[in-house]
Amino acid sequence: MTTEHSKAAVQALNKIMELELAGVVKYTHYSLMVFGYNRIPIVSWLKGNATESLDHAYKAGELVTLLGGHPSLRIGSLLETERHDIGDILRESLEHETLALAAYYDLLKISTSTHPETNGVQSVLLEEYAREMIVQEEMHLDEVNKMLRKPGDIASFIQ
Numbered sequence: 001m002t003t004e005h006s007k008a009a010v011q012a013l014n015k016i017m018e019l020e021l022a023g024v025v026k027y028t029h030y031s032l033m034v035f036g037y038n039r040i041p042i043v044s045w046l047k048g049n050a051t052e053s054l055d056h057a058y059k060a061g062e063l064v065t066l067l068g069g070h071p072s073l074r075i076g077s078l079l080e081t082e083r084h085d086i087g088d089i090l091r092e093s094l095e096h097e098t099l100a101l102a103a104y105y106d107l108l109k110i111s112t113s114t115h116p117e118t119n120g121v122q123s124v125l126l127e128e129y130a131r132e133m134i135v136q137e138e139m140h141l142d143e144v145n146k147m148l149r150k151p152g153d154i155a156s157f158i159q
Contacts, residue, residue, distance in 0.1 A: 010069030012107040017060040022076030023053030033084040101137040
């Protein structure tokens with residue numbers, strides 16, 4: 001991996017780390033704002049997402065240091081919408097996860113950009129990591145998408 005690509009990868013990984021850390025805060029906040037009959041399973045699901053986001057942030061930070069970079073101390077956007085209906089929370093989650101997915105795709109582009117000395121691959125490690133995380137994020141988006149559907153709806157919520 002060239003120095004130029006390493007710097008780009010560190011930048012992309014730090015963005016991922018910031019987004020995932022924002023996810024920890026958002027999902028924790030959401031879990032505290034759920035009320036009603038279905039509170040227990042929804043809170044459990046949200047707390048699980050917060051833990052998963054922390055794990056993802058940590059992995060990204062480990063890769064930053066592997067590449068000789070410095071992990072960011074910043075955190076992604078944390079706008080409070082004051083909307084705490086479960087549907088609103090899920091739509092905000094969908095938006096957040098879509099941003100995270102785009103960040104992983106950006107890392108994939110960096111890790112697979114053409115480099116003549118490596119037959120076109122910049123970093124198999126980063127490529128595999130990005131692909132694994134893209135799969136996880138796509139599955140999570142699908143989960144949220146299904147939760148946003150009305151019972152009996154087959155069509156995707158995402159248009």
